[in-house]
Amino acid sequence: MKVNSFTTVNYVNLSPTATIREAISAFLRYRVDIGCITMNNKLIGIVHKNSIYRALIHDTSLDTPIKPLINESVITIQKDQTLYDARDIMIKGNVSQAVVLDENDEVYGIMSKSDLVNSHMTAFQDTMGRMKSLIENLQDAVISVNSNLRITTFNQTALNLLNLNGKHLLDAPIDRFLPPFRRWLIETLKTGKIQDAKRISFQDLTVIASFIPIREMNIVTGAMVVLRDVTSYESIAHELETTKRLKKILDSALELAYDGVAITDNHGQITMVNKGFMELYQIKEQIEVIGRPISKIAPQIPSEKSLKHNEKMEGELIPIHNHQCIVAQMPIYQDGKKFGAIFKIIFQQLEAWKDILQHMEKLESEISYYRGELYRISKDTNPFATVVSINAGMETFKQEASIAAKSLSNVLITGESGTGKELFAEGIHNLSDRKGTFIKVNCGAIPEELLESEFFGYADGAFTGAKKGGKPGKFELADNGTLFLDEIGDMPPSLQVKLLRVLQEQEFERIGATKTTKVNVRIISATNKDLAELVRQGVFREDLYYRIHVINLHIPPLRERLDDIPLLCNHFINKINKKTNKNIVGVSPEVINSFQHYHWPGNIRQLENALERAFHYSHSKWIELEHLPKELDLLKTKNPIHFSTRPETNLELDRKKSINQTEKDVILQALKKSKGNRTKAAELLGVSRTTLYQKMKKYHIKEEMELRFTSS
Structure with missing residues (x-):
C-alpha cells in the first residue's frame, strides 16, 4: 500500500510572514498539531503548536510573525513510497508526524502515527478478508x-x-x-x-x-x-481393477485354447493371436503378425464378412494347410459401433473342443460389455474427456474448469466464437454436485420482447393467448441445477435489472403472477465480447457484471493451440468417416503446415467446417490443399510449399518421410500427455495398444529417450 492512500490532505499551510494569531486560527480550524510553511508551493519548514504555546507563555504578541518559530529541519516522505518505507523514515527521524511531498516536491499532506496505525489495520483486515475468501x-x-x-x-x-x-x-x-x-x-x-x-x-x-x-x-x-x-475415486479404481482381471481371464483363456484365435481392429489389422493360431500358420513370434492385415496372414478366412459386411459366421468348413478347420467369426461392437472382429479356427479334436468354443464366445461378449462399461465410467467421471487436446494451456483450462465445477460460485466463460464454450459449461455442470437440470439460453437468439417470459415464465391468463395453467421459465426449470446464459453480452438492459434481482435474492415472479417463486440456481455465463468494455460504455450493468464474474474461465483460441491441429484433424476425419461411405486416411503434411500458419478466426468450428467441405471434394485417400474451401485461399499463399524439380520418385519419398515424421510427432505428443502410459496414449490416438507398440518400434521411440516414460 502507498502513502498517498492514508495521508491527511487537509493541513495547515502558512507563509513565512504569517503571524501567531493567523497560525492559532489555522490550528483551531484544522485541529492539527503542525503547520507547513511554504513559499511558491515549496516547503520551507514547519511550525509546531507547542512552539506557539511557549511563545505565548513568554508574553509574545499575537501579531508577532512566526518566522522565529519555524523548524527548517523537516522529516519528509514521498507520497508514492510504501507504508513500510514511511514507518522506517519516521522511526529513524524520531518524529510522530512527517510532511508528505508529491512528485514535484510540493506539499501533499501530513502523515501521523495514527495514520500509520490505521493503514496497517486496513492492510491486516484486507489480508484477513483474502484469507477467509481463499479458505471458503x-x-x-x-x-x-x-x-x-x-x-x-x-x-x-x-x-x-x-x-x-x-x-x-x-x-x-x-x-x-x-x-x-x-x-x-x-x-x-x-x-x-x-x-x-x-x-x-x-x-x-x-x-x-x-x-x-x-x-x-x-x-x-x-x-x-x-x-x-476420495470415495468416488476408490469406487472407480475398484471397477477398473475388475476390468483388468477380466482381461487377464481372456488372455489366459486364449492361451489355454489349443485351436487358433485371432482378433483384429475395424480395419482388419491383427491385434491379438494365440499359440494355436501361430502353430497353424507356422508363426514363431506374435510380433510377426501384430498390426498386419489378417487377409494377408490368413487369406483362406473370408474376413470381409465381419469387417466389411458386419456378418456373423457361426461355423464354416475351410481347408487350411492340410487341416480341415471350422472357422467362426463375428464383429465386435461397443456402444452400437463396430471396432473390430474375432476369428476362431478349430482344427484339433473338433468334437472335444466344442465346449471351449462356446466358452470363448461367452468371454467375448463379457469383454465387449465391460469395455462399454469402462467407457461409460470414464465419460461420467471426466466430462472434459471428449475435448481433443494435448496443449498445455487447454490442460490448465480443464483443471481450472474442474475446480470451478466443485465451487458454488457463478462462472463466466469467455472466448472467441467456435471455441466450445457451451461444451465446457455442460461439463462443469455434470462435474458439479448439483442435482437439477442443465438449462441453456442463448440471449442473442431470443427476441427482446420474449426474453422475460422465457426467463421467468408466465401465470395462467397473464396475457391474451397465454397457455392455460401458465408456463414455467428457464429459472424454474433450472431449479437446483445450472442455467447457462450464452451470449450474455447481448442481453438488453431492461432484463439485466431483473436478472440481477434474481441473482441477489434467488426469487422472482412469473409474468402476471402475484406470488414469489424461490429457486436455487447456479449461473454459468458465456460471451465472446469484452464485458468490461461494455460496462465502461454503459451498455452492460456493472453490478450484474460483478455478480456473474466471480470465476472467469477463458478458453484459448485455436491459434494459441496450434499443436492440437494434427490431433483435431485426425479426430474430425474419423468422425466424418463414420457418417459417410468414404474412407479418408487423413490430411497431407502440406495441409497441416498451412493450417498451423492460419489465424482461424472461427476456431474449432471453422476447422471442422473446412475439413467436412474438403472431405467431399477429395477423390483420393488424402485431403490436399486443392480440396480446401475457396475462402481459405490464404492457406495456399501465406506459406506456400516449394517443391524441387527432382524426379517423381524422390518427391514421393519426401512425402512419405514427411508423413512419417508427422505421425511420429503426434505419437510423442500423446505419450508426453499421458506421462508415458501407453494404454492412455493409444486411447488418445484412437488406435489399439498393439498398433501403438508397432508404431513405436517403427519410429525407434524407446524408453531411454528424454521423456523417460514409465511402462504402463
Whole structure:
C-alpha cells in the first residue's frame, strides 16, 4: 500500500510572514498539531503548536510573525513510497508526524502515527478478508481447532462434505462431530509437525486428511485439518481393477485354447493371436503378425464378412494347410459401433473342443460389455474427456474448469466464437454436485420482447393467448441445477435489472403472477465480447457484471493451440468417416503446415467446417490443399510449399518421410500427455495398444529417450 492512500490532505499551510494569531486560527480550524510553511508551493519548514504555546507563555504578541518559530529541519516522505518505507523514515527521524511531498516536491499532506496505525489495520483486515475468501472457495474441506480441541473455524466445503450444521459447530469439541480426527490432531499439537495424507473412513465417506499445526509467536496454539473426498475415486479404481482381471481371464483363456484365435481392429489389422493360431500358420513370434492385415496372414478366412459386411459366421468348413478347420467369426461392437472382429479356427479334436468354443464366445461378449462399461465410467467421471487436446494451456483450462465445477460460485466463460464454450459449461455442470437440470439460453437468439417470459415464465391468463395453467421459465426449470446464459453480452438492459434481482435474492415472479417463486440456481455465463468494455460504455450493468464474474474461465483460441491441429484433424476425419461411405486416411503434411500458419478466426468450428467441405471434394485417400474451401485461399499463399524439380520418385519419398515424421510427432505428443502410459496414449490416438507398440518400434521411440516414460 502507498502513502498517498492514508495521508491527511487537509493541513495547515502558512507563509513565512504569517503571524501567531493567523497560525492559532489555522490550528483551531484544522485541529492539527503542525503547520507547513511554504513559499511558491515549496516547503520551507514547519511550525509546531507547542512552539506557539511557549511563545505565548513568554508574553509574545499575537501579531508577532512566526518566522522565529519555524523548524527548517523537516522529516519528509514521498507520497508514492510504501507504508513500510514511511514507518522506517519516521522511526529513524524520531518524529510522530512527517510532511508528505508529491512528485514535484510540493506539499501533499501530513502523515501521523495514527495514520500509520490505521493503514496497517486496513492492510491486516484486507489480508484477513483474502484469507477467509481463499479458505471458503477451496475445493478441499478445512476445519481448525484450538489447543483444547475445540473447533474455531471451518469452510462451507467442510459443512457440505460432512453434512454438518455450522450453527452448532463453532466452539464445539471435535469429539462431538468428528471423533476419527482426534488422534491425529493431538499428535499434531504435541509434535508441532504436519501429519500428511492419512486415509480415514468416516460415516459413508473415505477422505485423505492432512493435519497442520497453527503457530502464534512460534508456539503451537492450534491445528488445522484439510480433507479431500476420495470415495468416488476408490469406487472407480475398484471397477477398473475388475476390468483388468477380466482381461487377464481372456488372455489366459486364449492361451489355454489349443485351436487358433485371432482378433483384429475395424480395419482388419491383427491385434491379438494365440499359440494355436501361430502353430497353424507356422508363426514363431506374435510380433510377426501384430498390426498386419489378417487377409494377408490368413487369406483362406473370408474376413470381409465381419469387417466389411458386419456378418456373423457361426461355423464354416475351410481347408487350411492340410487341416480341415471350422472357422467362426463375428464383429465386435461397443456402444452400437463396430471396432473390430474375432476369428476362431478349430482344427484339433473338433468334437472335444466344442465346449471351449462356446466358452470363448461367452468371454467375448463379457469383454465387449465391460469395455462399454469402462467407457461409460470414464465419460461420467471426466466430462472434459471428449475435448481433443494435448496443449498445455487447454490442460490448465480443464483443471481450472474442474475446480470451478466443485465451487458454488457463478462462472463466466469467455472466448472467441467456435471455441466450445457451451461444451465446457455442460461439463462443469455434470462435474458439479448439483442435482437439477442443465438449462441453456442463448440471449442473442431470443427476441427482446420474449426474453422475460422465457426467463421467468408466465401465470395462467397473464396475457391474451397465454397457455392455460401458465408456463414455467428457464429459472424454474433450472431449479437446483445450472442455467447457462450464452451470449450474455447481448442481453438488453431492461432484463439485466431483473436478472440481477434474481441473482441477489434467488426469487422472482412469473409474468402476471402475484406470488414469489424461490429457486436455487447456479449461473454459468458465456460471451465472446469484452464485458468490461461494455460496462465502461454503459451498455452492460456493472453490478450484474460483478455478480456473474466471480470465476472467469477463458478458453484459448485455436491459434494459441496450434499443436492440437494434427490431433483435431485426425479426430474430425474419423468422425466424418463414420457418417459417410468414404474412407479418408487423413490430411497431407502440406495441409497441416498451412493450417498451423492460419489465424482461424472461427476456431474449432471453422476447422471442422473446412475439413467436412474438403472431405467431399477429395477423390483420393488424402485431403490436399486443392480440396480446401475457396475462402481459405490464404492457406495456399501465406506459406506456400516449394517443391524441387527432382524426379517423381524422390518427391514421393519426401512425402512419405514427411508423413512419417508427422505421425511420429503426434505419437510423442500423446505419450508426453499421458506421462508415458501407453494404454492412455493409444486411447488418445484412437488406435489399439498393439498398433501403438508397432508404431513405436517403427519410429525407434524407446524408453531411454528424454521423456523417460514409465511402462504402463
